[in-house]
Amino acid sequence: MKLEMTLKEVQDSIIDEFSVFDDWMDKYNILIEMGKELPMIDPKFKVKDYLIEGCQSKVWLYPQYDGKAVTFTADSDAIITRGIVALLIRVLSGRTTEEIIMADLYFIDRIGLRQNLSPTRSNGLLSMLRQMKLYAMAYKAQGSGQSQ
């Protein structure tokens, strides 16, 4: 899978989309819309193994690795959370392990979701991001193991 945009370009386009709104309600409205469009996880992966701990709502995240890139599908029982996962997936899914591990997600701050990143907030943006990076690290370790 070849991605059309660089990590920076996707983030900038998200910032653009959000910049039209300064009201919180409008921002949540787009999150809700994005949540509806999330690439849905196959129901058979909505099991404990793929459940992310530390969220007030449930989040399932399923990774796939083709030797080069990691793709993610996910779901959540709360729609706003689904919108947040959708954003993370839009930015990170389909990228190389290296890119995911090193990714600096500045868009979170710029669209005003920073408060959702703080560890005391229980929506688990931080846990989702950590989990995505962990998968990438695990695949990378696996990959370098095989090539030796």
Place this chain on the structure above:
Amino acid sequence: MIDIDVVRSDFPVLHKKVYGKPLVYFDNGATTQKPLCVLDEVRKVYTDYNGNVHRGVHAMSDRTSEAYEGAREKVRLFINAAKREEVVFTSGTTGSINAIAYSFGERYIQPGDEIIVSEMEHHANIVPWQILCQRKGSVLKVIPFNDQGDLDLDEYLKLLSPRTRIVAVTQVSNALGTIVPLKEIIGPAHSMGIPILVDGAQGVQHGFTDVQSLDCDFYVFSGHKIYGPTGIGIMYGKEKWLSELPPYQGGGDMVDRVTFEKTTYNELPFKFEAGTMNYAGAIGLGRALDYLNELGRNEISDREKTLLAYATERLSSVPGLRIYGQSASKICTVSFLLENIHQYDTGMILDKLGIAVRTGTHCAQPVMEHYGIDGTVRASLCFYNTIEEIDALGTGIEKVISMFS
């Protein structure tokens, strides 16, 4: 009658804005806001006379000790305990229950003994007893509740047995708002000689609690939920129990005479107050109780009943809204879910409208399991809330529904 504008002007936080909107604070079950007089009182401790309690010949220590013991007397009067010896300061409800579970367990619990709690307890009144059960090989029994949110008293009577050593129940369910008919719990237990602990964390700030007329053996609550400071709480115990129980913490002040061969303990209540206590918190709590007495506890109660009736009616009118906890006897807490909308989504949007509610399991997971849900949205009100704020919640909920449908 309570003059609501005057009352609200006593609470600085209530005038804050969040996200540019006026704050509607409906999370009083988690913690209450503090009136200025309490803040002033705590400040005065440190600006006017601070010294360690019971530990000096000097004037500062004397004055602090006097204010601290004065606060104990205010608590005694507030819950109508018979003696000041029966009122012990702790760090809060959780601290009190852990202390009692430990000390009572040491003294009275044998393998195979039974402890009764209810299905609607806060985790603070479940986990300490589970730890005790693990330590002593005793067994936890649970009084179930029905879907309306009332305890099943027939089942309770069946659970009482010659092996029952203590019954620990809440006065009010934090998740459902149910006021538990304590007399019907205490009477049958006492007729078998079984003592009762009442978790008053959600009860003491509403209406009247008289520990003598209830005849409960232990009564515990937290200062921060009754308009006082955080980090202070109360463990009331009848003298006959407290004098029998061993202390659960050792240290300064709780001792009478210390040698390396043998230490004898101080008299009540100091036997249970090891180390430097949160005296500023205790003095602040005393002032909070004065404040409630000045407002009038009947007046507070009446106002809260009006608010509950209005909130129940307003929220019931919202299509697809289900209220969890419909007991005929409730404090002004309304726990609810919207059809097909996650409690977390509801809470996030209400937050952005300036409305503070709690979402999740409210530290009462067995209650959620009872209904087969993951959590609820809880609006917990108190006397300083208003009808207009309830309307704002109603409108906010309607906005949530329109956003998610």
